[in-house]
Amino acid sequence: MLGVRAARLRSAELEELIRRDPRGFRISTGDRPTGRLHLGHYFGTLHNRVRLQNLGVELFVVVADYQVLTDRDVADRLAEHVEELVLDYLAVGVDPARSTIFAHSAVPALNQLLLPFLSLVSVAELSRNPTVKDEIAHSRRSAVSGLMFTYPAHQAADILFCKANLVPVGQDQLPHLELSRVVARRLNNRYGGGRAVLPEPEALLSAAPLLLGTDGAKMSKSRGNAIALAAGADETARLIRGARTDAERHITYAPATRPEVSSLVLLTALCLGRDPRQVADDIGGAGASALKAAATEAVNEHLAPMRARRAMYAEDRGHVRRVLREGGERANAIAETTLREVRAAMGTLY
Template identity: 55%
Template sequence: MPNEGSLDAAGKRSERIAADIKAGNVDNYTMLTGDRPTGRLHLGHYFGTIRERVRLQNAGVNTNIVIADYQVITDRDTTEHIQDNVYNMVIDYLACGIEPDKTMIFTHSAVPAENQLMLPFLSLVSEAELERNPTVKAEQQASGHALTGLLLTYPVHQACDILFCKGNIVPVGRDQLPHIETTAKIARRFNERFHCHVFPEVTGLLTSTQLLPGLDGRKMSKSYGNAIALSMTAKETAKLIRKSKTDSQRTITYDPISRPGVSALLTTAGICTGRDPKDIATEIGDGGAGQLKRYTTEAVNNYFAPIRERRAKYEKDMDYVKDVLHEGNKRANEIAQKTLYEVREAMGMVY
């Protein structure tokens, strides 16, 4: 995790950028963010990042989303179901309000020139710097795998994602700031080493959204079975919430430490209704877990009803979904080839 000083500085930079965007100075910014297609996107993804992407897109920022299919194998031995996950990811984006004429959606594996940036970028970071990255350490521990070369260089690959399109803002949570710092170092070191101005200054745009826990109070994750996927129906959502664990106390109170299950439901209901979880707890009072689960189910299903309606429409038009990805990959290749040429030119490697 970054220290408090760097967090404070990152917070102030984020505030300045947000104010600048709000003032209409959107031409100064290019955003890049993305997801690994390891499963279905869920409510944590939506409230944590997707909603912010839509907001930036609609504000007029140049927005780009990478579906990081190559990064699936940083800590996994198989790519089973990856195509289905990728297509469903595109459907989720579209249903949530991402518009392909405004936001470029592409996949790692379809953009060779972007991945070729890895070679010069790797020369700009040390092994020690890569090994210190806290996210790399955490993902290695979570997977139980040996540290692969791809996982070790994961932050460098993210730098390729961001810099190939000259991205200069990346919406992130505080735990992702070390990745952005690595990208910023690579951009700065490249420009300095080769006496050029190919790459911009990169800043992490800290998201202000409250972290949405899983239904059991732990981190929301498909592997824990505690995540409400965006692709779930209203009935499937109701069933999952009904099965969620609470506790034996009848009176509902908001206490994330002592009552993680109850508090997770309150947080979910709160973020979907725009209400304070404590106010919801007071309102339900002695109504017990049953009433809390009904309230949360209604809150989630009401909020996501229009998204699910759009999702059902796109599911029936897979040709359009594939066209969106093909067009995004085409645009990404054009941008990546141009940037790679600039990189080779700066390095004196155009023959």
């Protein structure tokens, strides 16, 4: 597995290659439908997906509905959560005419790849995967579902079904992507006969900014400390007014020593397209109240067009379902081709 430094250097090379020939790349990414997406998601991943789509890269976005069946609270309202997630995608600019949005459950051929993929990895490799360990730690359950252990192999299927050769990730997700590379490598070695049946996808490391939640902890849907993309202007103002700061009046951008204040400064700067140090200098001695007012105005102005698009799409839930249905059909056609190639390599086409 590439170290973080090597992955960053390679990502810089990949960005240049994308600029020269975006059609040479196919990206797979996605989210689990556990609630509305928030500003952390937007600046962390969604903005980058739209950027790559607009450059001309082929984008596949999976709504990982099968991966939330372990969460009873979410699974009981799954259809609602899936539609809300798609509304967020459409609102930020993921275009179903240029990108493929689909749900796990609508692509049988993708899920059938899971079985041979599981045969290529050990229980130990699955159980020590960082995402699996984190999910188990946060599940608060006495027994862990077998489905939870399949997450890394299922993600490999999400990536490899369409032969994606690039996956945008944060550095903490490098070990997760590595299992997808391992699956492709082992399948090629065992069944490929000297040819690559599946590509080994590369990581495109994003310089995703770290935005803290309103309580000073990591922004998270489950912690209730996030500002949802769908939140109204008044709700956004209320949440930012209640955000944690510190006792020092003069505003500076110092993430290491003033994380809460710096996160609000960064959020403001991201929305304005400015340098966070300049934003902090402009506010200076005006204090936290001025910072929160500036953050509220910047966020609401930045999100206004997205919220308007979301409201428009929300009026036509039939359109949302069509996006999923058509995306599922497109994804399944590709997955069936890949599955047939995998079965042919394995000698199971009877």
